[in-house]
Amino acid sequence: MxxxxxxxxxxxxxxxxxxxxxxxxxxxxxxxxxxxxxxxxxxxxxxxxxxxxxxxxxxxxxxxxxxxxxxxxxxxxxxxxxxxxxxxxxxxxxxxxxxxxxxxxxxxxxxxxxxxxxxxxxxxxxxxFGNAATERGGNALGTTNTKLVKRDSGWVLQGEKFYTTGSIFADWIVVMATTDGVEGRQYAIIPREARGVTILDDWDGFGQPLTGTGTAIFDDVSVDEENIIQRRPSSTLEPAFFQTCLLAVLVGIGRAARDEAAKIVASRTRTFNTGSGAAFKDDQLIQQLVGKLASNVFAAQSIVEAAARSLDAANDPSLKLTPEEGYLRAELAVQQAHVAVPKLILDATSELFDVTGASAVSTSKALDRYWRNARTVATHNPVAFKARSVGDFYINGTIPQGLNAIGDAPNSSASKETSN
Known part of the structure; x- marks a missing residue:
């Protein structure tokens, strides 16, 4: 005003x-x-x-x-x-x-x-706060093998998790567990340094290697009852928020790759006889390639910012949305963003090598880390499932469901392979 x-x-x-x-x-x-x-x-x-x-x-x-x-x-x-x-x-x-x-x-x-x-x-x-939700395998979809157990002395936590991103750095770990006789899943919030907690830096993924995404072991860890809360998987903004975090990480990777491409081209003196003969920074074809890469990143960032505004709208009391309306506004926007953004960034991090020479693949330059990190982040939530969900909404009006469980499919034998 x-x-x-x-x-x-x-x-x-x-x-x-x-x-x-x-x-x-x-x-x-x-x-x-x-x-x-x-x-x-x-x-x-x-x-x-x-x-x-x-x-x-x-x-x-x-x-x-x-x-x-x-x-x-x-x-x-x-x-x-x-x-x-x-x-x-x-x-x-x-x-x-x-x-x-x-x-x-x-x-x-x-x-x-x-x-x-x-x-x-x-x-x-x-x-x-760190996270310990997902297990390597053996848990039925919608359940966990990690348990909260009530004893005479109080509640204790027992189990093992993987993909515990951030927990090795955290003061507190938010652990997803189930309790016999209690419907659904619970969060147990425990100190990172509590007795019985072991965090291992054993993440062996080819990307995002420094996120602490490894094993967490909980061996009869005491849990204060006031630090146990019931998880609410439906009609909340939690899945949309989680996914938007990952999309923001992807866009940042793309921006770093864009800046790296521009820096390499601007300083490169060598060229090829099969090109125009001009320095790369003055070659129109190279300029076009960098422009396309930068535009992909711009598009991806614009999409993520729009999805983030939908999360704000879902929480805006002046819009007077019901919880269901707010959920739909945020979840649908984020799912559409999830379908579009990964490919834009994966293309950008790959096209970085189209504006360089063979020297760019030197391991000392680590330019491949942009693609590896982007590919790792993009695997967290299969795009195909989100695209199907978005299509089902527009065709049939089916309300999209956010990701809230990973586990063995019903009526199938537990796989011996680990998956996420």
């Missing part, structure tokens, strides 16, 4: 959304730049980014979604995901490992006020 008087210029009373984001970008630019400086060497040497996570905590990045009522200065979903894109361009491992943290901060908002007061205070104190 602006006001004017006869003797003055228009006076701005409130910052625009873009100005707010620019202020946030400026606030975290220095720490993101520091993180970017050693990203390649950390991947080459498998050096987990413990220091970099601490820098983000010290900078206040991990608390940007705490509501004002509980002492925070909350930013919108759109601004959060734009910042995660910026962080991912610096180091996609670091942005990815914070996915579980920011997702649990969203979970806090759906719990009773006493729970919110307790856990938002910890977020404001710089404490972060």
């Amino acid at each position: 602006t006001t004017t008087s006869a003797n003055s210029e228009p006076e701005v009373n409130a910052l625009s959304d873009e100005a707010k984001y620019q202020n946030l970008s400026d606030q975290f630019a220095e720490v993101f730049a520091r993180i970017a400086e050693g990203a390649k060497d950390r991947e080459l040497n498998r050096e987990l980014p413990f220091k970099q996570v601490q820098w983000l905590k010290d900078a206040g990045f991990t608390k940007v979604r705490v509501p004002k009522k509980f002492g925070g200065e909350p930013i919108s979903h759109e601004h959060l995901f734009r910042l995660l894109i910026d962080l991912s361009a610096a180091d996609s491992n670091v942005s990815h490992l914070l996915r579980s943290h920011f997702s649990f901060v969203e979970t806090i908002s759906r719990e009773p006020e006493e729970f919110q007061e307790r856990w938002y205070a910890r977020v404001l104190n710089g404490e972060i």
